Amino acid sequence: MADIRDETALLTIELHTNLRQPWEVPPETRPGRVTVIGGGIAAATLAAALLKRGREVVLIERHPALAQEGSGNPAGIVMPRPAARNDAETRFFARAFRRALATYEELTEDAFSACGVLQLALTGKEERRLAAFLALGLLETAEGRMVGRDEAQGLTGARLPAGGLWSADGGLLRPRRACARLTAGIDRLMLGQEATALSRTATGWRISLANGETLESETVVIASALEAARFEVTAWLPLxxxxxxxxxxxxxxxxxxxxxxxxxxxxxxxxxxxxxxxxxxxxxxxxxxxxxxxxxxxxxxxxxxxxxxxxxxxxxxxxxxxxxxxxxxTPDHLPLAGPVPDHAGWLEDYAPLAKNAHRGGLPPARWLPGLYVMAGLGPRGLTVAPLLAEMLAGQICGGTEALPGEEQALLQPGRFIIRQLRRQQGAAG
Ligand SMILES: Cc1cc2nc3c(=O)[nH]c(=O)nc-3n(C[C@H](O)[C@H](O)[C@H](O)COP(=O)(O)OP(=O)(O)OC[C@H]3O[C@@H](n4cnc5c(N)ncnc54)[C@H](O)[C@@H]3O)c2cc1C
Incomplete structure (x- = not known):
């Protein structure tokens, strides 16, 4: 079953590579050091994915320890996000859950415990929705199956009003411990350092720090949650x-x-x-x-x-x-993960979309070379981070794509510029 899905995914990737809009084609990869700004689960999973690919990784976090903000809860739940419609969004969240399990299962049990998760079906409508999600066939049995009330009580040890969707492999992540494990082996962990500005250099980016120092890096990934929009080149991000x-x-x-x-x-x-x-x-x-x-x-x-x-x-x-x-x-409740567009360049090059939303023949996207973002992870950030990290590490280093083009397109930050332009056509018409 897994093989058939993988093959389908590959076919989909090929199909969508051919059909991609110019703004959906990611920039060329570049060698060299990668600096990640942020120290939550986004930054930590990305650092791990880059280290696996042999990259030199520097991480800058403004607090004296990792996971002090959004990722600072003592525990969070890793579970599937059920939806009845078989669209790219549903497939992305199912894929993300599977990837999260694969990533977190490699951690020690004190960081991730696969204790199981029951999503209760408290109404008939909810039960039908959960069952319809399972019928899409996106999960293996250990990742999700419907259970009745008696079985659910046995599995969870609790007196329950109903059964529901049981994910035996789902469980609890201890984000602080996970971040520590994922960043072990990093080349430079700069804790207590705040990035205040970014400027372009001939080979990459100069990062200014609050203490007056600067740091140069060929590639920079902004993984600083709400603060991702604090830099001049990313101020337009809708967070x-x-x-x-x-x-x-x-x-x-x-x-x-x-x-x-x-x-x-x-x-x-x-x-x-x-x-x-x-x-x-x-x-x-x-x-x-x-x-x-x-x-x-x-x-x-x-x-x-x-x-x-x-x-x-x-x-x-x-x-x-x-x-x-x-x-x-974000406004569409999906993360921002991908290369950072040259905002002014896109407004200029893709202005024709404001007159004709389906206008073809537009030029290739102008990117800010070597600059990426991974933010806006929302209420399911612990679950989606590992897949976003794999996708970004693939975009940064090259190699197999972690998810099909249509799902990458859902996540890429530039989608909001394109939507803004197309809405202008709606307003004019
Ligand atoms: C109450 C609550 C419950 C949740 N429960 C779940 C759950 O059960 N399951 C689940 O999957 N998700 C859950 N989430 C969501 C999940 O925790 C977040 O989506 C995730 O932690 C976000 O990770 P992040 O790395 O993007 O952001 P953060 O963890 O906020 O990390 C961003 C980091 O960037 C640093 N930073 C910011 N600006 C700078 C700068 N200029 N220089 C250097 N460093 C900087 C910050 O200090 C911070 O450490 C929950 C969230 C909350 C708040």
Missing amino acids: AARRGQITLTPPGTQSARLQAALVFGGYMTPLVEGRHAVGATFDHSAGGPQTVEAADHRRNLATLSEALGDILPDQPEEALQGRAALRAV
Whole structure:
């Protein structure tokens, strides 16, 4: 089964290589050092993918340790994202889940534990949606199968109102530990250093640091989440902040038996360092540092008890701990991963799209040579990062493409420039 899928994927790659729009054809690869700005799961998975390809990698993170922002939760869930429609987006998320398992299974168990994930089908509609997703055949049985309530209770150790989609190979990632393992062997880990500006040189990029020093690199990947848009050449990237808070609760008699992660709109993990992580809120935010709010604990626990009844006893507020952070999201809820366009050059070269959205014969894309971005990973960043990293490492170093052209096109940052131009035609017409 896997072989047939791989062959289909290869055929699709060939087909789409031929059909690519000029702005979908990535730039030529270039040799030399790669510097990654950021120190979360995006930067760490990318560093690992580049190191595997024998590249010299430098990583710059503004905090004194890795994974202090979006990737700083004690644990996050790695699971499939079910959707009933067989389109490129659904295929991308299924492929990303499979890639995440392959990457994280190589880590030690203290960084990733494949404890299993149950996505509960609390309504008939939800059950049909999950079943329709499985019927697309994008996952192996260990990655996803429907289970009834009795089996689900046996697998998870919890008293449940329903069964659902069971991913035996899914599980819990401890992002801080994962980032440390993934970056082991890196050539230069520059912690406590903030990149403040980027400028082009004859052979690549000069990175200015907050301490006044500079660093040169043939290739730079901006993997700094919301901050990816702080540089002059990337200021147009459409990134927005969504605040998330998790609640860390002591167990009750029933919940202490939980062996797998439960997902029900919110989620609940098995015990991690003596506490369950219950989450997560998802709210608009103006950015900036985040403090833990008692009202958000109440919302997390209300969502939990609405779905799972009395799995946890009432918790006094002082028993609760938590963590709040920002997710970086994009207008179409898909990450930004790929080469960085020459923004002004694209507006000029592709201006005809504002008159005729389907205009052909347009020139090859002007790229900022050696500059890439990996940001906007959103609420599923731990799951999608390894595949994005493979794709980018392939674009940077050459070699087999990690995903078909139509899926690469979904992710490439320049899609927002093309959409903006095409919308102008809509407005004019
Ligand atoms: C509450 C919550 C729950 C979540 N749960 C899950 C889950 O269960 N499953 C899942 O898959 N995903 C989950 N996510 C999403 C996931 O955690 C994020 O998508 C992911 O961690 C983003 O990783 P990142 O590396 O892009 O960003 P970050 O981890 O934010 O890393 C960016 C890094 O760049 C650094 N940086 C920024 N600017 C500069 C600069 N100029 N110079 C140097 N360094 C810089 C920052 O300090 C930061 O460390 C959750 C997120 C939240 C907030």
